[in-house]
Amino acid sequence: MTAWLMYLGDDPKRVGGGYDDSSSTHYSWDSRVPNSAHVQVGDVIALWNGDTLLGTSVIEHIKTGTGTKDLSSCPECGKADIAERKTMTPKYRCWTSACKAEFDKPAVETVPVTTYQARYESGWIDLHGHVSGTELRALCEEKKSQNALRRLRWDDFRARVETGKNATPLDVVDTTREVIAGGHTKRTVRARKGQPAFRAALLESFGQMCAFTGPMPAYVLDAAHLYSYAANGKHHTSGGLLLRKDVHRLFDLGQIAIEPTTLTLDVAPKTLAWDEYAKLQGKPLTVPITATHKKWIAAHWEQHREPITAVIPPQAGAGQKLAAAP
Incomplete structure (x- = not known):
């Protein structure tokens, strides 16, 4: 290294x-x-x-x-x-x-x-x-x-x-290097035009609520894409959630994922060592989500955990390759 x-x-x-x-x-x-x-x-x-x-x-x-x-x-x-x-x-x-x-x-x-x-x-x-x-x-x-x-x-x-x-x-550091080695470099750094409007729309939809940890001041909440913005190039409110800044980073790195069938949080072993994040294991989302949210959640899970093609809603399109989270 x-x-x-x-x-x-x-x-x-x-x-x-x-x-x-x-x-x-x-x-x-x-x-x-x-x-x-x-x-x-x-x-x-x-x-x-x-x-x-x-x-x-x-x-x-x-x-x-x-x-x-x-x-x-x-x-x-x-x-x-x-x-x-x-x-x-x-x-x-x-x-x-x-x-x-x-x-x-x-x-x-x-x-x-x-x-x-x-x-x-x-x-x-x-x-x-x-x-x-x-x-x-x-x-x-x-x-x-x-x-x-x-x-x-x-x-x-x-x-x-x-x-x-x-x-x-x-x-x-180790996890980030693994993600970069997997070819996700450009997706993590592409400029996100329209990000403020995207965040404002999520605040309008969900209020000051982190989807993983519950009520939070607006200034600690990030507008998190459930899909790859770099691959998709558009902000879809139905493809985003508000996440506290630290759990947003962990989600992007795959250290926290959402199990697509139960919609509960799954914390990776490295991060389970920390009590603050271990207590999130198995917790349900704190906000209601749509079928489109579930589509992107499934794609993120497939990237960072295991193949779950069967649970991807049909509106994703037959044979369509879903973009992963950034």
Whole structure:
């Protein structure tokens, strides 16, 4: 397994580079960054800000593009090893041992670059503050590396997170990798136009009610598709339910499914280890559903549990291949 420690902080090089980052959903870089082309879909990532761990996940999709980047360098020697000084003048100094020039403005060259954006929101685990920056550096393959993308010793990192202070299981990482390996990468990251209207329609139909756990404040409820939005391309109110954010993620990963004949919840063994979710085992849905809901529930079950073609309602169409949940 390949794992990366990715820097997400206040480095002016990242800010000045115009990177679009959001710790829990996506991370951007370009071809001028060392290791830029080595990061792949299915790789595990850990994000940090230089001082502490932020979280971990699995890359579902990498979007590539083209752009430009301004490169600053020393006007005397042309090297990029320069630093901005906050209190001294001239403002910049070259740290190249043979130069040491001081200057107010660096030389700037605009160069073409390949841009990359990794998406990883489905498997994101918030671990803010769980591991110090010093520990993270020691867990890299090259402990003295200064690169924004560094190779991480995954087994050692996992052992630290799962057994150290604030121990947190990383089973969701395993499940997410299995889903991605099964070919569901594009479905988890496709842009969902009309999502706000879809959610509003579900709130109108069901009220502030999680279909798995019962009454909840609206701001913790997600509009969950029972089918693959990426494969279908449309929002069908009769193909969605409101789910609390954590159980929505577990449903997408197949860790919670709905048994199509009894319409009761089935929690996967990995997740049964947690009391909060074990108590959902065998519970009925908290909202009434339609025959169309049942069609998509059956398809989700078939994807994540076992074939149950016989229980799929006939309105699905003879021989029709049902889309799975995202």
